[in-house]
Amino acid sequence: MSESPSPARTAVVLGGSHTGMLAARALAAFADRVLVVERDVLPEGPEPRKGLPQARHAHMLWSGGVRAMEELLPGISETLRKAGARRAPVTTDIVGYSAQGWFRRWPESHHVILAGRDLLDAAVRAQVLAGGPVEVLGGTEVLGLAGTPEAVTGVRVREHDGRERTIGAGMVVDATGRGSGAPRWLTELGLPAPRERKVDSGLAYASRLYLAPEQARGGFPVIHVQPDPHAGVPGRAGFLLPIENGRWIVTVNGTRGGEPSGADDDFVRFAREELRHPLIGDLLRRAEPLSEVAVTRATVNRRYFYERMPAWPDNFTVLGDALAAYNPVYGHGLAVGAQSALLLRKLTARHGWGAPGLSRRVQKAVARPVGAAWDLATGQDVFYPGATEGGPTLRDRLLAGYVDRLMRTATGNGRIARRVTDVTSLERRAEVLLSPSVVLAAVVGPLKAPLAAPPLTAEELKRVGLQ
Structure with missing residues (x-):
């Protein structure tokens, strides 16, 4: 890296979290200097930080x-694996209860990475900062952009000592969240x-960290109890x-009128009595709490159509x-951030650093993964009272009806379960769910009878004291 890189060959990334660090990595191959401007002073390892309260909640990649x-x-x-993160096969290692019933644990189609957010961010941050032209300017507030309507030429900041500069x-990449x-x-x-759309179900979510029962610490499936947005509650x-x-x-979590409290002594009760099935609450009775309950209410789905x-x-x-x-319960934010950073790198390589119209091309390209995650997140939330001004549209209702039929089919048809996870994993676009063979399968319905109980094995039940 040159001692005094020119502004024209400098990239500034605003925000040093997951997406920001990946964007910095994406630009490191083209810029002489990549400066990550971050409001917090970033920790050295997997430690909490003030500006990332959502790290206290469950994340999956x-x-x-x-x-x-x-x-x-x-x-x-x-x-990540060496640091303790888990690779969980989908749907083999997921016990999920949908509005249509229990999903079977089919052979692996895709996978998720499970880790605490602090660990995930620390691993990414360490690899991005290990050599190369990326550096962090911590304790710094972004004040605005410099430039004209035609081109941004920099960013105005206030540093920790109060000094302002451009x-x-x-x-300039905005990844400030x-x-x-x-x-x-x-x-x-x-x-x-810009045009903006919000879908706000009034969701609040509460999280707590537990030490698993001793015999379950070597591995246990993901447990997911989903809501029924059409139940009228x-x-x-x-x-x-x-x-x-x-x-x-x-x-x-719970939508407007059904929110969990932040009381430590109410967490297990809510999990056991308020969810559509008591399995999570039953498991927590045999686990040791390691933290207080953390509550977040900033969960509105919001999209800018830049x-x-x-x-x-x-x-x-x-x-x-x-x-x-x-809405964070769908778990797509981390994946979309990574896919968007990769598109930034690919388009910069294709068109060249500083090419006219490059940023507009990137903005249009990232709208594809953003739109896919948006449809998955808002497809159910629009049905809760007060989520949108006019309620669900005709398109929303038709789409939801078809998705409900698909999900019911997926409980008893492994091929359709795989097609659904093709989309939820963000590996394929939603069009695969409209192929003639998938539509026909949805009309036919599940090939196996519904499960009467959670598909946990006898060994798993024994390890958590439920058998």
């Missing part, structure tokens, strides 16, 4: 995101406000994810939750 991360950071999956850049100021920054440059759901060091991270703006400045791109933030 779907295989579509894992594959993108591997292209950007070769070997990251093995690094950092010149040939590319849900609190992004990009809509305001763009209007300050003279551009119109608040939607309540829960996840139990086995992560590193023999621990379980458990998240329960790709549809009539004009877009060169040298500026918005990625991750700053572009689209989803």
